[in-house]
Amino acid sequence: MKTCNNPFQGRIAISGASGFIGSHIRQRFPNHIVLNRGLDREAIAKRIRDADVVINLAGAPIIRRWTSSYKKVLIRSRIETTRKIVAAMNMAGSQALLLSASAIGIYPDNIKCDESCREIDRGFLGDLACRWEAAAMEYRGPAAILRFGVILGPDGGALKMMLPPFRLGLGGPIGTGRNIVSWMDIEDLVAAVGFLIRERATGIFNMVSPYPVTNMEFTRTLSQLLRRPAILPVPVLLLKLVLGQGAEVLTGSKEVYPGKLLKEGFQFNYPKIEDSLKHLIEKG
Ligand SMILES: NC(=O)c1ccc[n+]([C@@H]2O[C@H](COP(=O)([O-])OP(=O)(O)OC[C@H]3O[C@@H](n4cnc5c(N)ncnc54)[C@H](OP(=O)(O)O)[C@@H]3O)[C@@H](O)[C@H]2O)c1
Known part of the structure; x- marks a missing residue:
């Protein structure tokens, strides 16, 4: 197994x-450059001149009501931003490693997928991720696409939203709780990013733990760790009323595995949901 203990000393630009x-x-790589969203292509090209790695994470929040105008914001904030960064890197003749965000929403529901999966989700999420990845692949240097699952941390993303109701004993499964959640601990994610940088890995990587869980298992584990009941199911209909088509993000069932990370020799510190949630709750 390869280990990942030597800190990377190069320069990293982040959008x-x-x-x-x-x-x-940013905390893990103090020697970073920030790519503000207001920068134009020329300014980005200047900023990334000395960068060894560019990490592209920009994107407007996905858990919202997807009105037709908000769908445009979701598309623009990912695809146009990625195009601009890639154009700047190509213009500068950069050979920096590009790590560009995508999401496991690219895979269809109810199919076990690792990176060899050819099927694509036929809805908005699949289309968005495909176009996002295509924009990153225009880069003429080395690139890796990071398909993020549900990233768990106490200070952001899904867990931050779930903790307050669960702490009050008002949490519960979504619908029947049978939908699969493919997740990854934020600490493993940051370690995996460091690992990919050191290996100068290219291609597609699913950023998920090797053990996806059902929504019910997730709910039960979280409520047991918090010593609170979680018996009130969240009706799918209610989510659809509030979020419209955007409810798909919460009601979808993505069973995704990190085939490539495991093959490359990445070691997870928190592969199991209980260990991950336990340490995240202690931190949060
Ligand atoms: N967290 C997850 O579980 C998860 C799962 C799947 C995919 N992802 C994707 O991974 C990326 C990072 O996730 P995250 O959880 O860190 O997201 P986040 O907390 O919402 O941060 C995304 C960042 O994108 C930039 N941004 C926001 N609106 C924008 C807009 N309209 N145009 C351009 N840039 C905009 C902002 O950075 P600046 O203000 O610095 O520009 C914002 O801080 C996102 O693209 C997200 O869709 C995340």
Whole structure:
């Protein structure tokens, strides 16, 4: 097994740096450059001139009501931002490693998938992820696409939203609780990013733990660790009323495995949901 203990000394440029994942990556790599979303192509090209790695995380929040105008925001904030960064890197003749975000929403529901899976989700999420990845693949240097699962941390993403109701004993499974959640601990995510950088890995990587769980298992584990009941199911209909088509993010069932990370020799510190939630709750 390869280990990942030597800190990377090179320069890393990050877009979407102020977000949940970006903040954790910035802490891990103090020698970073922030790519603000207001920068134009020329300014980005200047900033990334000395970068060894560019990490592209920008994207407007997905758990919202998807009106037709918000869908445009979701698309623009990912695809146009990625296109601009890639154009700047190509213009600068960069050979930096590009790590560009995507999501496991690219895979269809109810199919076990690792990176060899050819099927694509036929809805908005699949289309968005495909176009996002295609924009990153325009880069003429080395690139890896990171398909994030549900990233768990106490200070952002899904867990931050779930903790307050669960702490009040008002949590519960979504619908029947049978939908599969493919998740990854934020600490493992940051370690995996460091690992991919050191290996100068290219290609597609599912950023998920090797043990996806059902929504019911997730709910039960979280409520047991918090010593609170979680008996009130969240009706799917209610989510659809509030979020419209955007409810798909919460009601979908993605069973995704990190085939490539495991093959490359990455070792997870928190492969199991109980260990992950336990340490995240202690931190949060
Ligand atoms: N967290 C997860 O579980 C998860 C799962 C699947 C995919 N992802 C994807 O991974 C990326 C990072 O996730 P995250 O949880 O860190 O997201 P986040 O906390 O919402 O942060 C995303 C960042 O994107 C930038 N941004 C927001 N609106 C934008 C807009 N309209 N145009 C351009 N940039 C905009 C902002 O950074 P600046 O203000 O610094 O520009 C923001 O901090 C996102 O693209 C997200 O869709 C995350």
